[in-house]
Amino acid sequence: MSTEQKRTNPFFEAYGTPHNTIPFDRIKFEDYEEAFMEGIRRDDEEIALIINNPEEPTFDNTLLFKDESKGEHYYDLLDRVSNVFSCMMSCETNDELEELAQKLSPILSKHANDVSLNPELFKRIKYVYEKHRELTPEEARLLENSYKGFVRSGALLDEEGKDKLRKMTEEMGLLTLQFSQNLLKERKAFELHITDEAQLDGLPQTAIDAAKLAAKNKGKDGYVFTLDMPSYSPFLTYSTQRDLRKKMYMAYNTLCTHDNEENNIEICKRLVNLHREMAQLLGYDTYADFVLEHRMASNVANVYNLLDSLIEAYKPTAIEEREEVIAMSRKMEGDDFEMMPWDSAFYSHKLKMERYNIDAEMLRPYLQLDKVIDGVFGLATRLYGITFKENKDIPVYHPDVKAYEVFDKDGSYLAVFYADFFPRDGKRGGAWMTDFQGQWIDRKGNNVRPHVSVVMNFTKPTEEKPALLTLGEVETFLHEFGHSLHGMFANTRFASMSGTNVWWDFVELPSQFMENYAIEKEFLRTFAFHYETGEPLSDELIDRIVKSRNYMVASACLRQVSFGLLDMAYYTKKDEFTDDIIPFEKKAWEKAMVSEQLPDTCMTVQFSHIMAGGYSAGYYSYKWAEVLDADAFAVFKREGIFNQETAQRFRDCILSKGGTEHPMTLYKNFKGQEPTIDALLERNGIKTR
Numbered sequence: 001m002s003t004e005q006k007r008t009n010p011f012f013e014a015y016g017t018p019h020n021t022i023p024f025d026r027i028k029f030e031d032y033e034e035a036f037m038e039g040i041r042r043d044d045e046e047i048a049l050i051i052n053n054p055e056e057p058t059f060d061n062t063l064l065f066k067d068e069s070k071g072e073h074y075y076d077l078l079d080r081v082s083n084v085f086s087c088m089m090s091c092e093t094n095d096e097l098e099e100l101a102q103k104l105s106p107i108l109s110k111h112a113n114d115v116s117l118n119p120e121l122f123k124r125i126k127y128v129y130e131k132h133r134e135l136t137p138e139e140a141r142l143l144e145n146s147y148k149g150f151v152r153s154g155a156l157l158d159e160e161g162k163d164k165l166r167k168m169t170e171e172m173g174l175l176t177l178q179f180s181q182n183l184l185k186e187r188k189a190f191e192l193h194i195t196d197e198a199q200l201d202g203l204p205q206t207a208i209d210a211a212k213l214a215a216k217n218k219g220k221d222g223y224v225f226t227l228d229m230p231s232y233s234p235f236l237t238y239s240t241q242r243d244l245r246k247k248m249y250m251a252y253n254t255l256c257t258h259d260n261e262e263n264n265i266e267i268c269k270r271l272v273n274l275h276r277e278m279a280q281l282l283g284y285d286t287y288a289d290f291v292l293e294h295r296m297a298s299n300v301a302n303v304y305n306l307l308d309s310l311i312e313a314y315k316p317t318a319i320e321e322r323e324e325v326i327a328m329s330r331k332m333e334g335d336d337f338e339m340m341p342w343d344s345a346f347y348s349h350k351l352k353m354e355r356y357n358i359d360a361e362m363l364r365p366y367l368q369l370d371k372v373i374d375g376v377f378g379l380a381t382r383l384y385g386i387t388f389k390e391n392k393d394i395p396v397y398h399p400d401v402k403a404y405e406v407f408d409k410d411g412s413y414l415a416v417f418y419a420d421f422f423p424r425d426g427k428r429g430g431a432w433m434t435d436f437q438g439q440w441i442d443r444k445g446n447n448v449r450p451h452v453s454v455v456m457n458f459t460k461p462t463e464e465k466p467a468l469l470t471l472g473e474v475e476t477f478l479h480e481f482g483h484s485l486h487g488m489f490a491n492t493r494f495a496s497m498s499g500t501n502v503w504w505d506f507v508e509l510p511s512q513f514m515e516n517y518a519i520e521k522e523f524l525r526t527f528a529f530h531y532e533t534g535e536p537l538s539d540e541l542i543d544r545i546v547k548s549r550n551y552m553v554a555s556a557c558l559r560q561v562s563f564g565l566l567d568m569a570y571y572t573k574k575d576e577f578t579d580d581i582i583p584f585e586k587k588a589w590e591k592a593m594v595s596e597q598l599p600d601t602c603m604t605v606q607f608s609h610i611m612a613g614g615y616s617a618g619y620y621s622y623k624w625a626e627v628l629d630a631d632a633f634a635v636f637k638r639e640g641i642f643n644q645e646t647a648q649r650f651r652d653c654i655l656s657k658g659g660t661e662h663p664m665t666l667y668k669n670f671k672g673q674e675p676t677i678d679a680l681l682e683r684n685g686i687k688t689r
Contacts, residue, residue, distance in 0.1 A: 010026040011038075017393075029097070033100060063128065112169070138492065138660050145659075182264050192248060195223075207225075209465065211224055227429075230423060273577050307565060314561075318555045321552050352552075356548040365532065366530055384485075433452065435452045440492070441493045519546050558593075628675050633683075
């Protein structure tokens, strides 16, 4: 008889890792489905214990129920495996995981509906909502969120309505997954393979080196350029080969529109209609009305007021900016030259060089990733007193990922921080922050600290050079790091309200706030040294960075506003959406446009934020939060950008509070008054004091 012990699914036991971090090194593919199914079973068991309790429903035995005799994390299994699986789907996916996700999607949607539409569970929560004991403010907000969450999930619908909602949410889950998979496949399928070195003309050496490495990794000679941003963006900005710029531009801007299996047009139409049907089933006119009920903006009119006021303020400057770039293109190419979209970045860069003598590549040698990491961590130390220490004993899901222990200013353990910096096959584009474990305080009074992660797609190191960033990539790092601080400083009783669990037009405040430091001389001084000579970034170069900060700022603003208009156009529909996606898109954002649009390009079919990323009827929140971040940073500018008392107030009033109070209340606790658009206009040079 074999003495070999049966292997235990690592999700089912104490992890035995530093700070109970995810044991990525022990998790196998087959563990996911088993853990998901067991997690669903445990959820069902917990709900049965709650609804079968013969005692009168109370806040404690209904909302706070946990059978602690089962052991820590017993009823958290579904959350824990979901967090890991979601990470792998975004960062390290493969065909097996994609197939499993398709299989699990309807099962998980059904389970979520079984919970939110359980009449007995809602009956108890409703009873507590109407007849509860005296509650703390945080308990009251949890109860309010729980009750309204059930109502907004269909708890008041009749059985026919609940059945309709179930079918809608299950279909939506499958379609959003298919949308994302199509986009990843289509983006990864394209490559521009160059073997003639003359076609590399104009490109910076960093882009050439990266393309050479990409070709080598694919077993090819020459150079491979892709639609990943570290490859695509330099090509459009620097390449003198207009035909190849056009090829890259059209490949990127026609993703998922082709006559193949990855076409997302019908998926987008159906998603728009599903959102509308769901909202109307729940008693709202539009999906935007449903969403904005729980946002700072409150209603559609306030969103359009923001977007329209930005168009009014920025469009005249944006028109001037475009005319200046056109003039630059004709100065170089002749009066008959017609600038096309694949030319804009190229000639805009030429104008920026003529005006400020600065571009992203000039700064790269001073922005070595390892030094930038030290600089960003050092900024957090300077503001908040926290420190970071890499711990190689913490398991990670890919060799590129680094894991750090974070310590508070008194030396106590604060959080675990993961950083995943580089693009690779199986990893989606963009940048984001997530968490593997939220923060909460358990019944024994233990403050369970968070494990947060930032994921980016920066320019990779090559065989000759370390990873060297652009200033834009430094801003991206600061942005996601701001989200992570929101998670790491969380200090609330309930996990559902900790960290970034806030209204979506408030969640971008901590992230966009941090971007302000990217051009502050004192901050750059801490890490911006030439990777070969050690020479610091000169005052003169920093001054040129600051002066060029608002170059094309109005065009950038209107680009964001156009996305917000497109989002609202889809989700304020009251009737069935039957339009052709491409012309609908062109019309939806027309008033924010300052240049002609190409008939075949389409943003909607790759607009993950509003189709598959949770920003449906919420994309405006980036600009909403930008008003907040400019207003908040103006306080720091007045009191000192490294003022620790101001930073502590920001931490205490905003970063540590999560969603425990209305976000405007939190903001006014920090600032003393509501924000205005003035600080943003002043920062962008649209309005002077």
